[in-house]
Amino acid sequence: MLLLKRSTDQHCGGLWSFPGGKVEQGESPQAAAMRELQEETGLTGLTWQSLGTHSFTYPDRLLHFQLFGCLCVSLTSLDCESEHAWVARDRLVDYPMPAANGALLGMLGAYRVSVKDGNQDEDQDRE
Numbered sequence: 001m002l003l004l005k006r007s008t009d010q011h012c013g014g015l016w017s018f019p020g021g022k023v024e025q026g027e028s029p030q031a032a033a034m035r036e037l038q039e040e041t042g043l044t045g046l047t048w049q050s051l052g053t054h055s056f057t058y059p060d061r062l063l064h065f066q067l068f069g070c071l072c073v074s075l076t077s078l079d080c081e082s083e084h085a086w087v088a089r090d091r092l093v094d095y096p097m098p099a100a101n102g103a104l105l106g107m108l109g110a111y112r113v114s115v116k117d118g119n120q121d122e123d124q125d126r127e
């Protein structure tokens with residue numbers, strides 16, 4: 001899984017978060033996820049899966065999340081402004097994240113990845 005370290009001037013600054021951001025007017029949640037991934041990491045995601053929705057209230061804002069999983073098959077375009085880390089699913093707990101992410105991590109349990117490559121199913125390690 002790809003995590004980005006939030007800059008100190010952002011909401012939840014200094015914590016690790018998934019690539020993402022706010023949906024713009026007239027944009028679908030998946031289109032927003034694809035755009036934010038591209039803007040924040042330079043990557044293009046494939047085989048997008050919706051993993052569910054979650055609402056969380058911070059002291060200063062109410063947020064509605066829609067979480068997607070995708071594969072990033074080619075990493076040659078990786079270009080993150082912020083510090084980033086590729087983290088195995090079972091190590092995500094080692095990275096301090098915003099309070100809302102507790103539930104998001106639970107939703108990742110529904111994410112199953114396999115890439116059809118000829119007759120073989122391969123596990124993909126860049127989620």
Ligand SMILES: Nc1nc2c([nH]c(=O)n2[C@@H]2O[C@H](COP(=O)(O)OP(=O)(O)OP(=O)(O)O)[C@@H](O)[C@H]2O)c(=O)[nH]1
Pocket residue numbers: 010011012016017018019020021022023063098099100101
């Ligand atoms: N991208 C992202 N945002 C998260 C996560 N968890 C979480 O609580 N948030 C919150 O979701 C909100 C939207 O994220 P964002 O700040 O990245 O969105 P953005 O890039 O469109 O906004 P900006 O351009 O104003 O910084 C923020 O309040 C952020 O703290 C997460 O895992 N990833």
